[in-house]
Amino acid sequence: MHEGILLLRLLLGLVLLVHAAQKSLGWFQGLGLTTMAGAFEQLGLRPGKPMVLLASITEALAAVSLLLGLFTPLGAAAAAGTMAVAGATSQLSAGSFWNAKKGGEYPYVLAVLGIVLAFTGAGAWSLDALLTTAYPQAAPFLGGTAVGLAVVVLAGLSAAVFLKVVLNRRPAGQPT
Template identity: 50%
Template sequence: MDIGLLLLRLVLALILFTHASQKLAGWFGGNGLRRQGEIFASLGLRPGRGMVLAAGLSELLAGTLLLLGLLTPIGALLAAGTMMVAGITMQLNSGTFWNIAGGGEYPYVLAAAAAVLGFTGAGAYAVDAQISGELWSTLIQAPATWVGILILVAAGIAAVPFALLVRRAGVTG
């Protein structure tokens, strides 16, 4: 199980780093901060550059925490929340759930994968596993089911204001 959790953390971290670098620096075929800011603003997410910066930095921080397996529930929450926002924004913009038509399917899968780590913890191959203490063990190393549920609920709640902004801007497929 620990190897599986390590693989999940590494893949999520790589994807989050790539998404962040596309938004912030235009790497890997991305738009960069200026152009992505214009796109965000056209969707009603204003100020566009500020929203892109917040999303990109959230992805970078989440990716870093997940890569290291440090404060994994916080990394999972940041990743799940950011991807839920991306998913709902894409779905409302395109009018469809399906990724092939511009919908939010793929970000939702990433959000779910991140939330899994809220239920399981990072596993043995993580910084979290090397830190001792009863509270750390309960909340971080081997989180209770409520930690995973809290991540799911918080990620869903985080998406609501952005969905309202996109709807208010009249950007619905």
């Protein structure tokens, strides 16, 4: 079980780290800050550069948290919230849920993976496990049903807030 959780943390952490670098730095065949800023603005996320930086920093911090298994619910919440926003924004822009039509399918899957980690916790091979050995009273805050549900609510609220912003800032003539 713990091996599976470790693999999930590593996969999601690496995907988020690369995703952040693509967006902000142009690494890994990414578009970089300037081009992504224009794309964000077209989606209604303005001003573009600060929004790209906010998304990239959030994804990078979530990635580090998940890779280390340190304060995993916070990393999971950042991952789930950011990816829920990305999924909803993509779906709204494309008019489709499906990734083949440039919809939100893939970011939604990443958001759900973050939520899963909030429910399971980081597992035995993590800094959270060491933390709970030293401070057993921290255990209830590092995973479980209540933590997972809190992350679901937080991700949903962040997506709702950003969607409201996007809908209010969409260029004239663009479908809603």
